[in-house]
Each structure stands twice: as structure tokens, then as C-alpha cells.
Amino acid sequence: MTKRIVALAGDGIGPEIMTSALEILAVASKGKFAYEVVSFPFGGAAIEQVGIPLPQETLMACQQADAILLGAIGGPRWEGVKETPESGLLALRQALKLYANLRPTKMQTFLEEKSPLKADKVRGTDFVIVRELIGGLYFGQPKYYDSDEAIDTMNYTRKQIEQIVRLAFELALTRRQKLTSVDKANVLANSKLWRQIVQEVSEEYPSVEVEHIYVDAAAMKLMMAAPTFDVIVTENLFGDILSDQASVITGSLGLLASASLSIDGPALYEPIHGSAPDIAGLNIANPVSMILSVCMMLRQSFQQIALADQIETATYETIAATGGTRDLGGQLMTSEFKQELIKRLE
Ligand code: NAD
Numbered sequence: 438m439t440k441r442i443v444a445l446a447g448d449g450i451g452p453e454i455m456t457s458a459l460e461i462l463a464v465a466s467k468g469k470f471a472y473e474v475v476s477f478p479f480g481g482a483a484i485e486q487v488g489i490p491l492p493q494e495t496l497m498a499c500q501q502a503d504a505i506l507l508g509a510i511g512g513p514r515w516e517g518v519k520e521t522p523e524s525g526l527l528a529l530r531q532a533l534k535l536y537a538n539l540r541p542t543k544m545q546t547f548l549e550e551k552s553p554l555k556a557d558k559v560r561g562t563d564f565v566i567v568r569e570l571i572g573g574l575y576f577g578q579p580k581y582y583d584s585d586e587a588i589d590t591m592n593y594t595r596k597q598i599e600q601i602v603r604l605a606f607e608l609a610l611t612r613r614q615k616l617t618s619v620d621k622a623n624v625l626a627n628s629k630l631w632r633q634i635v636q637e638v639s640e641e642y643p644s645v646e647v648e649h650i651y652v653d654a655a656a657m658k659l660m661m662a663a664p665t666f667d668v669i670v671t672e673n674l675f676g677d678i679l680s681d682q683a684s685v686i687t688g689s690l691g692l693l694a695s696a697s698l699s700i701d702g703p704a705l706y707e708p709i710h711g712s713a714p715d716i717a718g719l720n721i722a723n724p725v726s727m728i729l730s731v732c733m734m735l736r737q738s739f740q741q742i743a744l745a746d747q748i749e750t751a752t753y754e755t756i757a758a759t760g761g762t763r764d765l766g767g768q769l770m771t772s773e774f775k776q777e778l779i780k781r782l783e
Pocket residue numbers: 450454508509510511512513523526690691692707708709710711712713714715716721722723724726764
């Protein structure tokens with residue numbers, strides 16, 4: 438059966454990296470994996486076309502897809518509009534019940550020289566941040582601001598926490614059996630409940646070593662002792678911040694991919710970074726984050742493990758052989774990197 442992939446290229450560098458990643462998928466999958474890609478407007482691009490960031494047709498197409506690829510959304514042009522591209526992204530995550538956002542950071546030996554951190558501090562790093570994606574401060578009500586006061590609400594239910602924590606334990610079982618739960622239980626009520634539930638659920642997973650760490654200390658330890666982490670589970674905002682920080686380890690935000698898993702529907706795959714308005718349209722964005730998001734899709738949604746491995750290996754070989762794009766200190770334009778990678782695949 439031909440798989441149906443919905444592509445939401447979005448804004449800024451979104452379309453540039455999406456085009457590269459889809460071309461690479463087309464070359465690599467020939468004769469191995471049958472799929473069709475259908476593109477829909479989303480984010481700022483959709484605001485320009487139809488006035489809102491998440492049009493009904495886009496949402497429906499996503500709901501009926503086998504998997505969704507998202508480039509990135511947002512930009513200065515849409516700051517302060519009534520319905521922002523970011524609000525469209527949050528609405529999409531909520532509508533698709535994308536509760537678990539998996540953000541892996543895996544060090545490659547040839548990337549050690551690209552990292553601003555010392556090689557012996559990052560060598561062997563291989564962890565996944567499991568970020569809760571549809572709760573916490575992003576969605577809690579009430580939420581408003583006027584010129585005198587602003588309110589955001591942080592709330593989590595037992596059910597929400599149990600769901601994400603269980604997924605993290607299951608993931609740890611398939612890896613090095615270590616789970617780090619990141620919270621702020623010395624201050625936040627939400628974190629007190631979070632820590633209690635992690636403790637309870639841990640009894641179902643006696644083989645998994647569990648550690649609890651405060652988010653401030655976690656930020657430090659990510660830079661000082663990255664290789665000691667395996668699975669990191671945390672709430673929405675902490676996971677957002679720590680995952681951008683994690684990109685320092687491998688040397689560029691343009692390398693990190695993610696998978697957002699749904700409670701009962703298709704998964705969505707996207708880079709962890711944004712639309713990079715500062716470099717949009719210059720053909721210098723690093724498409725690797727999008728290419729590795731495609732690899733996560735091939736593994737997670739389509740069980741195309743060999744194909745994903747092939748693309749991932751060729752991607753890393755291309756960076757190692759060419760130096761990659763400018764964010765990595767290399768010379769290649771986005772389209773040149775794509776061409777080099779395609780040569781390797783052919
Ligand atoms: P950003 O992640 O877009 O960019 C941060 C820095 O990293 C910039 O200097 C950018 O040039 C660089 N960068 C990011 N991706 C890169 C890549 N692939 N190759 C090379 N360099 C790369 O964050 P920002 O500037 O804070 O946000 C810009 C816009 O993106 C905002 O509107 C924000 O809301 C939005 N955003 C969207 C998403 C998403 O679509 N999931 C995620 C984060 C931010």
C-alpha cells in the first residue's frame with residue numbers, strides 16, 4: 438500500500454530544507470518504499486494564503502495521513518497578528534494529540550571538532566529528550582495578558598504525566614536502561630506530582646535506573662556530562678529549552694530532528710529548530726535536521742529501518758567528507774549539500 442505523507446513546509450528555511458529532504462527521500466526510496474507526498478499550507482504561509490495558520494483542509498489532511506513532515510513556522514512578519522503561526526503549531530499538536538516529542542542527540546566522532554565543547558566532554562553522547570508536548574504552561578488556562586498583568590497557567594493531570602513517563606520508561610528499556618526525570622520539585626507543585634508519579638511508575642520497570650534532577654542543575658550537567666544521559670523525560674517548557682541547549686553538544690541546531698507521537702493518530706516529524714528568518718532564502722540552511730526527521734519517520738511510522746539507516750549513514754558521511762553547511766563551519770550551500778548526498782546515495 439502506498440503510504441500517504443503530508444508535507445507542511447511552512448516558513449523561512451522550512452521550504453528550503455523540506456525540498457532537499459524530499460528529494461533525498463525520493464532518490465533513496467526508489468524501488469524500496471512506495472509513498473506519495475501531498476503538500477498543504479501551514480503557519481505564516483497559510484496566513485498569507487487563507488488568513489489563518491491552520492486551515493481546516495490542512496488539519497483534515499494531517500488527520501488522514503500516514504505520517505506528517507513539518508519544516509518550520511513563524512517569523513517577524515507575523516509577530517503580533519491575531520492568530521500567529523506558533524498558535525497554529527500548538528493547535529495542530531493538540532488536535533493530533535501529539536503528546537510525546539522525542540528529540541535525540543547523538544554524537545558522531547567526526548562532529549567532535551564541530552562542537553564548541555571539549556571533545557572529551559561530548560564523546561559518546563547518545564541521549565533522547567522525551568518532551569511532553571500538549572500540556573503544561575503552553576496550554577494551561579487561564580492564559581492572558583493586558584498592560585498591567587499577565588497570566589500563564591501550569592497544570593498537569595496524573596493521566597498526562599503517567600502517559601509520557603510510561604513512554605519514557607519503555608524507551609529506556611530498548612536503550613541503556615537509564616531514565617533521568619527533569620523537574621523543579623523544590624518549587625513547583627506540578628513537579629512535585631511529576632516526581633511522585635515517576636517514582637510510582639518506576640516500580641513497574643525495576644531494571645531501569647532512575648534519577649531525578651532539578652532543571653537548573655540539568656542544564657549544567659548537559660554541558661558538563663552529556664554522555665551520562667540516556668533517556669531524559671520532562672515537561673513541555675523544560676524540554677523545549679533543554680533540547681535547543683543540547684544542540685550545542687553536536688555543534689548546530691541544524692542537526693537535530695524530532696518525532697512527535699500521537700495518542701491515537703499519525704505521528705509528526707520536524708526539526709527542533711525554527712524558521713531561522715536570519716538566514717531564510719539564502720540557500721545556506723542546514724537540511725540535516727529535516728533529513729534526519731525523515732529518517733525518524735521511516736523508522737517509527739513505516740518500519741523502513743534499512744532505508745532510514747542508509748540515508749542517515751550517507752548524511753553523516755557527506756558531512757564528514759565535505760565539512761557540511763556554514764553552521765558547521767563548512768562551505769556548502771543547502772542545494773550543494775543535497776547534491777553531494779544524492780551522489781553518495783546513487
Ligand atoms: P531558530 O531555531 O529559527 O533559529 C535560531 C538560530 O539557529 C538562528 O541563528 C538560525 O539561523 C539558526 N538555525 C536554525 N536552524 C538552522 C538550520 N537548519 N541551519 C542553519 N542554522 C539554523 O529560532 P528563532 O530565531 O528564535 O525563531 C525564529 C522563528 O521560528 C520564530 O518565529 C519562532 O517562533 C519560530 N520557531 C518555530 C519552530 C517550529 O516550527 N517548530 C521552532 C522554534 C522556533
